[in-house]
Amino acid sequence: MPDNSVTSKGALGATKKADSADNADILHAEHPPYLRHHFNSAEQQADAASFAMWLFLLTEVMFFGGLFTAYLIYRNWYYPAFVAGSHQLNVVWGTTNTFVLILSSFTMAMGVWCAETRRRKGLVLCLMLTFILGLCFLGIKTIEYREKIEMHHVPGFHYSLQSFLDPASNPEVYKEYHDKPLALDMARHTEIYFSLYFLMTGMHAVHMIIGIGILAFMIFRARAGAYTSGHVTFVENFGLYWHFVDIVWIYLFALLYLISRH
Amino acid sequence: MSEPNEHAHHIVGPGVYVAILFALLIGTALTVWASFIDLGFWNPIIALAIATSKATLVVLFFMGVKYSSKLTKLTVFAGIFTFLILISMTLSDYISRAWGSW
Numbered sequence: 216m217p218d219n220s221v222t223s224k225g226a227l228g229a230t231k232k233a234d235s236a237d238n239a240d241i242l243h244a245e246h247p248p249y250l251r252h253h254f255n256s257a258e259q260q261a262d263a264a265s266f267a268m269w270l271f272l273l274t275e276v277m278f279f280g281g282l283f284t285a286y287l288i289y290r291n292w293y294y295p296a297f298v299a300g301s302h303q304l305n306v307v308w309g310t311t312n313t314f315v316l317i318l319s320s321f322t323m324a325m326g327v328w329c330a331e332t333r334r335r336k337g338l339v340l341c342l343m344l345t346f347i348l349g350l351c352f353l354g355i356k357t358i359e360y361r362e363k364i365e366m367h368h369v370p371g372f373h374y375s376l377q378s379f380l381d382p383a384s385n386p387e388v389y390k391e392y393h394d395k396p397l398a399l400d401m402a403r404h405t406e407i408y409f410s411l412y413f414l415m416t417g418m419h420a421v422h423m424i425i426g427i428g429i430l431a432f433m434i435f436r437a438r439a440g441a442y443t444s445g446h447v448t449f450v451e452n453f454g455l456y457w458h459f460v461d462i463v464w465i466y467l468f469a470l471l472y473l474i475s476r477h
Numbered sequence: 478m479s480e481p482n483e484h485a486h487h488i489v490g491p492g493v494y495v496a497i498l499f500a501l502l503i504g505t506a507l508t509v510w511a512s513f514i515d516l517g518f519w520n521p522i523i524a525l526a527i528a529t530s531k532a533t534l535v536v537l538f539f540m541g542v543k544y545s546s547k548l549t550k551l552t553v554f555a556g557i558f559t560f561l562i563l564i565s566m567t568l569s570d571y572i573s574r575a576w577g578s579w
Contacts, residue, residue, distance in 0.1 A: 261486065262546060269549055273556040280560045284567050291571065306509065313505050321498040324489075324539045331488045458539045462532045469528040473512035474521040 249446040261448055268452040272459050279463050282418065286411050286470060293404035295397055299379050300408030301475035302392045303368060305359060309472040312355045313464065319348035320461040323454050330450040335443040338450070342437055345457070346430045349423055356420055363409070370410045376402045415467055422460045429453055487544035497538045504531045 247257055254260040290297045326341030366385075367375035378385045379402035382394040397405075433453065436442065442450045508527040516523065537543040542553050 258486070262548070265545070266548055266552065269552045269556075273552065273559070276556045276560050277563070280563050284564055287564070287568060288571050291568075306512075310505065310509050314502065317498065317501045317505065320501075320535065320539055321494060324494045324497075325491060328488065328491060328494065331486075455540050458535050461539075462535050465528050465531050465535075466525075469508065469524040473508060474524045476512040477515040477520055 247445060257445075261451075264448045264452060265455075268455050272455060275459060279415075279418070282411070282415050283466065283470070286415065289404075289407050289411065293401065293407060296379070296401050296404035297408045298475040299382070299394050299397055299402075300405040300412070301471065302388055302394055303363075303366065303378060303385075304412075304472050305362065306472050306476060308355055308359050309468055312352050313468050315348050315352045315355065316461050316464050319345045319352070320458050322348065323457045327447070327451055327454045330437075330442045330447040333443045333445070335437065335440050338443060339434060339437050342430055342434045346427060346434060349427045349430065353420060353423055353427070356416065363413075368409050369413065370406045374406050374409075376405070379405050412471055415471070419460065419463055419467060422463070426453075426457055426460060429456075487541070489538065489541055489544060493538055497534050500534055501531055504534075 250257050250260060254263065322341050322344040326338055326345060329335075329337035329341055363369055366378065367373050368378070376399070378388070379394075379397045380399065382392075382396060383389050388394070396402075430453075433442070433450065437450075504527055508524055511523050511527070512520065514520075536553065542550060
């Protein structure tokens, strides 16, 4: 296996300390500067990084999977409460946000392509568009959360059962769905629906905020040309993370907003 | 040092990404439209089927699993499989319990 790491070890061992710096420069010229010495090749290094990223995403699948399982169980138990709770969500904002997030996934995918084909300006543009679309998503989410706060649909001491005990008191929702009043014990279970709603969309939003933070860092580095000189691992792996967050939203949108709509 | 699962890095072009973008946008419109029609038992199934098709497109093309190594494909499959165990075993337990009679 005649690879760089073996030769460099032998050469460095035989060289005196004084000129080992010169020697290291020569040896580094034989391979891309980003290749760590414990990898045989740049391909092996990229494969290892991608594998590790997928393992991380598996832990994320199980993390959100637990939340989805909890949602499915409670929905089976307290079905009428979950239908009534779902009717309180604004499907127009939800749909808009789905479009925004899918667009941001597309701009991110294009960003990865720009990095792979060494287009620095294209990469910066794509990352900035992804950044802006991510902020749009959070902005719309904030509008939705504010509606819930105003309606006293945030679980806790100020939670109000009025929309569920007397649906006609909320004419905007009532004229579309004509919900029947729920019995008190079932109406109280709408709080479980909204607990899960805030937990799941909240954890999703935390992932978005982390992603947007990393995007800002990447825009800064991309402008300096960091990802357009052949080493695209960071951009590719961030792309995987961003698409994963998109997938979580695709399911959240279907489960929280859509399946009780008709 | 070329392992059997090592491969030249495949670059997916903008054409594919644009096509997937439109497929995802159409899928979203379709699922919103379908959710307003009363199909009874079938509503959640259709919503989840469309969501799963959209997720599959994202995984295969945006995340590039279709063009990636066997190791990555196996990892993704293992993740989905474990997730399905989590969902199906938990739900089959809850659904098959004799509620109220213990």
